Amino acid sequence: MRRLVPLVALAVVAGCSVGGEAPVDRTVVLVTHDSFDVDQAVLDEFEARTGITVAPRKSGDAGALTNQLVLTKANPIGDVAFGVDNTFASRALDEGVFAEYRSPEADKGPQRYAVDGSGRLTAVDVGDVCVNVDPAALGGEVPKTFEDLADPKYKDKFVVEDPATSSPGLAFLLGTVAHYGEQGWADYWGRLKANGVKVVSGWEEAYTQEFSGSSGKGPRPIVVSYASSPSAEVGEDGKARTAALLDTCFRQVEYAGVLNGAKNPEDAKKVLDFLLSEPFQKTVPEKMYVYPAREGVALPDAWTAAAPLPEQPATLPAADIAAQRQRWIEQWRSTVGG
Amino acid sequence: MAQHRRGLRPAAALAFAAVPLGFLAVFFAWPVAAIVRLGFGSGAAGVLRVLGEGATWRLVGFTLAQAAASTAVAVLAGLPVAFLLARVPGSALVRVAVLVPFVLPTVVVGLAFKALLPDGGVVAIVLANAFFNVAVVARTVGGLWAHVDRRAEDAARALGASRWRAFTSVTLPALTPALGSAAAVVFLFCATSFGVVLLLGGARHRTLETEIYLRTVELLDLPGAAALSLVQFLAVVGVLVVGAVARRRRENALSLRGQAETVRRPRGGEWVAAGLGYAVVVLLVVPIVTLVVRSFAGGTAGYEALAGTGFRGSLQVTGLEAALNSVRVATDATLLALVLGVLASVALVTLGRSRVRPGVVEAVDTALMLPLGVSAVTVGFGYLVTLDALPGDLRTSAALVPLAQALVVTPLVVRTLLPVLRSVDERLRQAAATLGAGPWRVWREVDVPLAGRSLLASAAFGYVVALGEFGATSFLVRPDTATLPVVIGRLVARPGELNNQMAYAACTLLMGVTVVIALLVERLRVRGVGEF
Incomplete structure (x- = not known):
């Protein structure tokens, strides 16, 4: 049967009509990024209760997702989208990708991260990009702040991702911009460079190959990763072997919204409500390594110890990021040299 | 008319060609043209600005230079392996082993080369590209070499030519069509190589391919991406035209023999070539063995994990389901590509033999x-x-994955099949026609037996390419039908020791599937189409 698929597809192309749509289709296509994941039992319960079928369509990272939504806004590939983050939110809003919808669940925490007052995007989760350290490899002398990382004590110990090619790399750059301001950040990077910071193109290489605290057992004990990463590096004694530096974090917020031109907008709204509901929000730490946007949702035990949510992460307005990111990346390139 | 009776009529050939060309128009030309036009949407100014930048042309220069260097290394390393495959008995395992690099996800190979050459850079990029592509040269050239009549070479030797001289003046010219085909394919693969360039080159060594990706996906700069896509397109057409012209001058009829007549134990200086071939195979196998060893770093934990969905359910399918998905999708893609590729090859050969202008044939080929x-x-x-x-609305359909893979596999089928079909001695076909065989009978009795082996070789190769395809697949595939390379990419992108072990175990599984399938296809030729 399966081998017939291309032939059937060709037949479709050739103009033959194959099959037909069911008359009442309650499928909601959820366009999302590669990292989307949901607890099947929770999803099953929602589908059984509402009669809605959720069909996730994953495609690339947050950037690829945003651009796909922009390109298909005249005839969207789904009904609701999840995963546009605060570095891409302005672009999606400017292009009119999302329809207005204020979920009744939105004022239970997500409103804290609202991009603007229009209610087109609602925060689903937050995930902080923070410097991670391997205390054992550092002999217990662990840095704490941005400034410490430029200390000669940590020469040749730090590995970061290129902000031009990596999303955590960009978030860390934005964190330094927020911390040092437009005047000071380039100077800070000059000092990091003098202190032997290593730049690699992606998280995979930085974390799994260069970082000493991961399974790769690399040479460098300090890396840019996520606040949640230590929860995955728990030893046999149940304690995390690595730690996130909570004063170096930049907050990435992931949003969801109903798409303009959705075929099934009413059910799409219900799916958005579901993403904000307590049962779904409870699962986001384990499933997607992020923190719930909803208030009062308990974190898993492993997280409370190994990966608490940073209290005062740096942020920048989405509009500023959209306007300046390319210039910042180019200036970073000329400072650090890629 | 007399001419036409020997083969298919050009009109029939054009009808054959219409199927693959139509497929190409719908699933390639139209989408590419549409996205480029969108880049021009806000006026040509943005596109022209990018074209006017010096940085753009440095990008073009580096792209072509690294592709040329990678191709040169792949050809030099591939030739001795081709010799092994064609002339040394007992090389069936080598034929299968060289295919393995092709299925490895670029992120895994990139990380392996980065560990080997920590500074990355151009050398690492060239070596990694060549590592992937030695198989293209070895198998394409080896396929033809196996059938090149040994007697011309022996005659040259008998007349006093050195072994080297006999090779360069007799054997090499006979191999040129296959060599040209292989080099063209390798060049295109290297020019569009994405994963390894991004990983090993970082921001310093960028190519058109990585820059198009960054501009499209991360910077959302469609005019810039359109400009670069246009440049990439023109550069590729330019290279293909040069290749086609070079082939036109060289392609000639060979008297092809069955492999049984040409294989024998190497003698004297031939051992040098065989030794080089084995050395290359060892170099190819070392990174593969390293990956397998790494998959056992945590004992068999990674392999046990293949039955599940990763650390805290990182995946929506289990490793084993992903393997099945891979096999299913690659089967669809290969079958489709074989149909399209055979139709296209037959059409091209027929047109080439008819009075149609060579320019038309080359345009279709390109x-x-x-x-x-x-x-x-x-x-x-x-x-x-x-x-x-x-x-x-195919945009979100699962059927799009095999269709996109077939787009990549079809040219490989054509490139493997075409040199052999073109080398079929016209006199054999004329003799068959004179003896009363109709056009179809001539194909069945002459061309099919001679090309059958190449067809199977191209099927095995195409299958492996489809199995390993990552770029288009990761973009189009749905999570519940994810293939092994996609699953590996996803596992590597997550923290947690188990995910990492599972990723390497999945690599080993992927290599295992590849070897099994390549062996099955190799076996087919014994029962299937005979040789002479």
Whole structure:
């Protein structure tokens, strides 16, 4: 049967009509990024209760997702989208990708991260990009702040991702911009460079190959990763072997919204409500390594110890990021040299 | 008329060609044109600005230079292996082993080369590209070499030519068509190589391919991406035209023999070539063995994990389901590509033998190769803005994955089949026709037996390419039908020791599947189409 698929597809192309749509289709296509994941039992319960079928369509990272939504806004590939983050939110809003919808669940925490007052995007989760350290490899002398990382004590110990090619790399750059301001950040990077910071193109290489605290057992004990990463590096004694530096974090917020031109907008709204509901929000730490946007949702035990949510992460307005990111990346390139 | 009776009529050939060309038009030309036009949407100014930048042309220069260097290394390393495959008995295992690099996900190979050459850079990029592509040269050239009549070479030797002289003046010219085909394919693969360039080159060594990706996906700069796609397209067409012209001058009829007549134990200086061949095979196998060893770093934990969905359910399918998905999708893609590739090859050969202008034949030939040279991102995003116009909205359909893979596999089938079909001695066909065989009978009795082996070789190769395809697949595939390379990419992108072990175990599984399938196809030739 399966081998017939291309032939059937060709037949479709050739103009033959194959099959037909069911008359009442309650499928909601959820366009999302590669990292989307949901607890099947929770999803099953929602589908059984509402009669809605959720069909996730994953495609690339947050950037690829945003651009796909922009390109298909005249005839969207789904009904609701999840995963546009605060570095891409302005672009999606400017292009009119999302329809207005204020979920009744939105004022239970997500409103804290609202991009603007229009209610087109609602925060689903937050995930902080923070410097991670391997205390054992550092002999217990662990840095704490941005400034410490430029200390000669940590020469040749730090590995970061290129902000031009990596999303955590960009978030860390934005964190330094927020911390040092437009005047000071380039100077800070000059000092990091003098202190032997290593730049690699992606998280995979930085974390799994260069970082000493991961399974790769690399040479460098300090890396840019996520606040949640230590929860995955728990030893046999149940304690995390690595730690996130909570004063170096930049907050990435992931949003969801109903798409303009959705075929099934009413059910799409219900799916958005579901993403904000307590049962779904409870699962986001384990499933997607992020923190719930909803208030009062308990974190898993492993997280409370190994990966608490940073209290005062740096942020920048989405509009500023959209306007300046390319210039910042180019200036970073000329400072650090890629 | 007399001429036409020997083969298919050109009109029939054109009808054959219409199927692959139509496929190409719908699933390649239209989407690419649409996305480029979108880049021009806000006026040509943005596109022209990018074309006017010196940085753009440095990008073009580096792209072509690294592709040329990678191709040179792959050809030099591939030739001795081709000799092994063609002339040394007992090389069936080598034939299968060289295929393995092709299925490895670029992120894994990139990380392996980065560990080997920590500074990365141009050398690492060239070596990694060559590592992937030695198989193309070895198998394409080896396929033809196996059938090159040994007697001409022996005659040259008997007349006093040195072994080297006999090789360069007799054997090499006979191999040129296959060599040209292989070099063209390798060049296109290297020019559009994405994963390893991004990983090993970082921001310093960028190519058109990585820059198109960054501009399309991260910077959302469509005019810039359109400008670069246009440049990439023109560069690829330029290279293909040069290749076609070079082939036109060289292609000639060979008297092909069955492999049983040409294989024998190497003698004297031939051992040097065989030794070089074995050395290359060892170099190819070392990174593979390293990966296998790494998959056992945590004992068998990684392999046990293949039955599940990763650390805290990182995946929506188990490793084993992903393997099944891979096999299913690759089967669809290969069958489709074989149909398209055979139709195209027969059409091209028939047109080449008829009075149709050679320019037309070359234009069709070049068009079929283009999908190898254009960015998967451009095609993928092109699908988004075009395919909704077709009934059934294929944009989000699972059927799109094998279709996109077939786009990449079809040119490989054509490139493997065409040199052999073209080398069929016209006198054999004339003799058959004189003896009363109709056009179909001539094909069945002469061309098919001679090309059958190449067809199977190209099927095995195409299958392996489809199995390993990552760029287009990761963009189009749905999570519940994820293939092994996609699953590996996803596991590597997550923290947690188990995910890492599972990723390497999945690599080993992927290599195992590849070897089994290649062996099965190799066996087919014994029971299937005979040789002479």
